[in-house]
Amino acid sequence: MLFAFSVAPSGGDSPDASVHDAVAAAVRIVRDSGLPHRTDAMFTTIEGDWDECMDVIKRATEAVGEYGTRVSLVLKADIRPGHDGELTGKIERLERALEGEE
Template identity: 55%
Template structure:
């Protein structure tokens, strides 16, 4: 499965980079394939391991924020691995034509 999620620390003021960095650190240390951009962090793996990473990332932010918002989008496709890369490669091939 591929999960794209965004964690928003609430009640910490305008500067949210430090609390968000705590979440990204959890994801990167998980060992699962992942990618972070300006809006979302995407992680790929089995259901239980991905959801565990998301929970731990939320918990890391909750340690420094009184309230946490979570937006999550999941692509559940049994039997597919390396979907984060293969989906983009397929798109690029279509753009090249």
């Protein structure tokens, strides 16, 4: 399963409304989890089973909560039983399609 999520605090003390420290706290939890992951400008995507991914997302959300009075969580999941390696597999298939190989 792939889980893409974005988590951000609001109601914090940062005068420029920057959330990079909060995001860093969340990404640190993702990296420490050992799960396959990718972070881009909008989302962090992790791959694993329900329990391990939801645990990481919960802990990342709680970490971000330290930076504000409330937290926004956006979550999208690709649930495809029996498929592993989709974090890279989906991109590889897309690239082949763009090159006209599929």
